[in-house]
Amino acid sequence: MAYLETKGLEVSFDGFKAVDGLDFSVNQGELRCLIGANGAGKSTTLDIISGKTRQSAGSILLDGVDITDKHEHHRARAGIGRKFQVPSIFSELTVRENLQLAYSKQTSIRHNIFSWPGSAGRERIEEVVELTGLRDRLDTQASFLSHGETQWLEISMLIIQDSKIILMDEPTAGMTIGETQKTAAIFNSLKGHHTLVVVEHDMTFVREIAEIITVLHQGKLLAEGTVGEIEINPRVQEAYLGSGGISHA
């Protein structure tokens, strides 16, 4: 039974249907890549699943539970983590504070009033910081990080948040080749523990990490399958590859 499932998902901004009747499902522990041209509805789909935008129709099931009308923080507690296209971190706080906040096992006021930020999740933070190479940046203010480091900070926050399903919106945007490869290594290490939905344009990165790829086109599901199947799929080629192969999408 699929871990995350959307049925007939629809959202329209005064007439224009950004997402049009999308049925889409992801299994436990899988890494699903979501690709498509600009405006195909990739980010909007993530927005709806994470609760940032309200859908006009359709429903969302997480592990069998209907979360269609839940607030963002309820969805987050239910296990949905979201990485934004423009990295959204707490620029005025230090890296360590960002990570401490991400450790949000206990979200109630009663608990958080009587606990220090650093008391819980210390080892978890050490582990992740080791993984993403932010160890020596722990006490610098987040606004002083480079673009790559900011992306990794947000990725580290999502790992620490330990959400069951992580929605990544173009995590490698603006990264160097080396940084992208490092990110691919991190993602591969997450497979199995977490379910990942990654929206990406960089096909070399997609080819590194993808198992199944879903292609969106004008808010509808165009095709689904392995990298090989997608590359030779006529409808995908005709829809937006034009003449050349998939590589320079």
Added chain:
Amino acid sequence: MAINRRSFLKGAAGAAAAVGFPHIWVKDLGQAYASGGEIKVGVLYSLTGTTAVVEKSLHNATLMAIEEINAQGGINGMKITPIVEDPASDPATFSDKARKLVMGDRCVSVFGSYTSASRKAVLPVFEKRRNLYWYPTLYEGRECSKNVIYTGATPNQQQKDFIPWLTENFGKRFFLVGSNYIYPKEENNVCKILLEQLGGEVVGEEYVPLGHSEFSSVLNKIRDTKPDVIFSTVVGDSVIALHRQYKSAGFDPEKMPMASLTTSEVEIAAMGGEYGAGHFTSAPYFMVHESPENEKFVESYKRLYGADSVTHFVSEPAYFQVHLFKQAVAKLAASDISPENIRDAVQGEELMAPQGLVGIDGENLHTNLWPKIAVCQSNGQFKVIKQSAERVRPLPYWAYQGQSCTASGLKGA
């Protein structure tokens, strides 16, 4: 060492703020009030804020009186030194500045306050520190403090002749409009009692927020109820708005005039003669009053503060109460000048004031005054049309049978 200059700076700033103020080291020596050939008095009128408009003239009148007294050699050779503060039309600042004058500067008396709210705010300071406050403004009465000399008019002094005169000349249907605080409500209580005695009738009673300037709704209600007289206890710059909107609404002062206790030369100057013309005010003093003392008062006030400045029924008491203060202090030897001795010395004291011979009432520290009724003319000046034959005694509890303010406090409450 983790401590560095920054946190030291922050802490030091805190300590400095707490310690480093100029008069911090002043010990409370409790020296006599009149030391070193000078008598310190406080002058507490707002120079900024909403009521600065009127209080600036009280400030001017007080300083003029002090200059006059010092020019004539002061009191038994001692000069009066005014310590001036700006309470900025805010009751909390009034209370703080009153403490500074009474406890910080050890003034032997303070002249101050226009609004009742500011008088109430400073009252505890003068009562607990047994000092003396000189309050020149007409007020709502029902107060019996042993530490305040009231030189303004009480409701009975203002309305006793005024209401009957209005009912005879214009009719018995009154529409009451006032600002929304204790003074207008208390004056209206007195007015209702008088009207009842005269068989009059109150056809409407409206209160507008202080500083209000939109009277269209009130004027619509007046047009509906068609009263004979509009009894106005509106204060401040609302008076100007009311008069101007009355005229532009097309009412005729001949048939339905506005009778007010608070519209003075200051408000008339601000609204322009043609808006005040035909309306009546009852007060103990008008600038046009003919008497040698008044001519001298008006002439020297204009010389000091400009030809277009006006004197009115609040700046006149602010002026003569300083002279009463002088007469009382002159009776005391330098060593036993103290607020309470001045209070006892001033009781029964008489003075030829610009409005006539005034005197402090022996029992309730209020002042016997000469109520007058005047009509405003289009040139912006009042014309006195009725003067009470003899002085009227101040009765702050007139409207409340059985209660009276006596030398030993409130009786029969």
Added chain:
Amino acid sequence: MEVFISQIFTGLSIASILLLVALGLAIIYGSMGVINLAHGEFVMLGAYATWFLQQYAGIGLIPSLVLVFLMVGSIGWVIERGIVRHLYHRPLDTILATWGIGIMLQQLVRLTAGAELRYVELPESLSRSVDLLGINFSVYRLFILLVTGLLILLTWLLLMRTEYGTKLRAITQNREMAECSGIDSQRIFGLTFAFGAGLAGVAGSLVAPIKSVSPDMGTHYVVDAFMVVVLGGVGSVAGTAAASGILGEVTAGMAYLLNDTLAKVIVFIAVVMLIRFRPQGLFSQLVRK
């Protein structure tokens, strides 16, 4: 029946005064996001300018309107160039800066023009009242309605039909993009602030004859003007006009049925409710951020 009509007219005249004061603020806050707490002081400066022109230059009310617009507008321009210009990226700090400017303007006027109440004469033709279909209307209130209508039209035309207006609206939507396409936002903001201040000055000179002129008359208007601008929808002239219409009528109606104090309380409660249920204001279209 006439009571009803005169009540409506009272509501309209209150609305016109509210709109006069709020229009300048809608321009400054609406398009520039600057919270100008000195707006009331610009109204006061307009009133004093009218008094000054009348007292020393003998210029009547109507001709002085344009002069006052230019005088207060130039003061606004100087303040924008000197201080407000540095604060565009810190909207909340403009509260502190403009509050400081307001205090200084009040005290400067008190020191120069004196603390006494000043008064502005009304030309004879406007101070009468006239009877239309049996109801008594103050001619001056009708005049204010007329001028307010004219001002809204002028502002609307300026914003919608002139190059300056298009540039201003471009900057309001997206300042960086507007600057990239060559619009000198500094100059436009300077002119806008001056224009808003000029409007407030005209409001001051129109309001002066029906009340008095004193250094602190401005503070009374700031809170009401803010309510109108926020209620009408940020940056929409039509919204501001409609909002002041509604607030004016509600104030007049409540003042007639109850009393002026409760009328104000009810109006403020209504504003809070409207902001709660329609934060983007009554009329501005939902801008998808």
Added chain:
Amino acid sequence: MMNSKSLRTLIGYTIFSAAVLLLPLLIDDAYTLNKFSRYLILGLATLGLSLAWGYTGILNLGHAAFFGLGAYCMAMYLKLQTVPVHTGTGGLPDFMVWNNVEQLPWFWEPFHWSYLAITAGIGIPVLLAVMLGWFVFRARIAGVFVAIITLAMLVIINLLLIDQQRYTGGFNGITDLAWLTIGGIEFDPYSKTFYYLSAGSLVVCLLGTGIFTHTKAGLILQAIRNDPDRVRFLGYDVSAYQILAFALSAGIAGLAGMLYAMVLEFASPTFVGVSLSLSMVIWCAVGGRGSLLAATLGAILVNAAQGSLSENFLETWQLILGGFFVLIVLFLPKGLISIGELIRWRRKRTDRVQVQVLSSTKRARGIS
């Protein structure tokens, strides 16, 4: 847990608390003690505002409403202690007698007892803050709209206090108050005992709030100021935390209001006035809204300066004050506190220059 930043803050707190608590040893002039108690109380109110605005990003233009409600609760209690002396009519306050009120309204009944009055003085502002917070933050209203709604609330309370003269004393407010006496101690507003009460309350609140801001909840509040959406996606209920901060800030303001009614010996609608409320925002910004101690110091310094300025510069004190605010905004955007950072930043720059010189000479001599 203690990194260098919070260690520095702790030292700053301790120095300030020591200075404030040791002050009475240097002065025993009644008026000066009373004056400083008043400054400390205004500092306490601004401390509350800094928690809501500086830490959580809630610009509360109506902060004086909570302050004034606290003042009225205490003033009513102290009024009912003096009743028989002044009005002598069956235990009714004077302003009720004047407005021909027969018997004490039910809602003022509990104010005969000090502990009920004190609980109300803090409880009512907190209750109002929770209700208003729930009304505003549940709807995710933010930024300027919150400021406008709080300002409107303030004006409503101010108008009602003035209008309901029978129950609140109207424009004159509640005057002729007794001094608070609890457990045999009489808090005479001109004495050291009262000074210690206000200084003690300020220090306790400062340390308490300081510690609170260092807890996880405190960190969450700062995150909310920075980016509320991201906080939601981490699973925290943002509106609940905003209401928490709003209520805490209101409680502190209520406590400060109660002390203010005692130090001035009266309560008036101007305590719930727009100008006082905006002034609190100004003091908070001048001191530095981001830090509790800085905001408190800002309030104390501006009020002390305003006091002495208006004494010596009668005509121009408002000009100087207005100019001071404008200069602070232009050159010290984060408030006076940022003077420290400015010095440290300049010192760091000079250190770095020295380091370069040092290393280049070492290299030149082939040592490094």
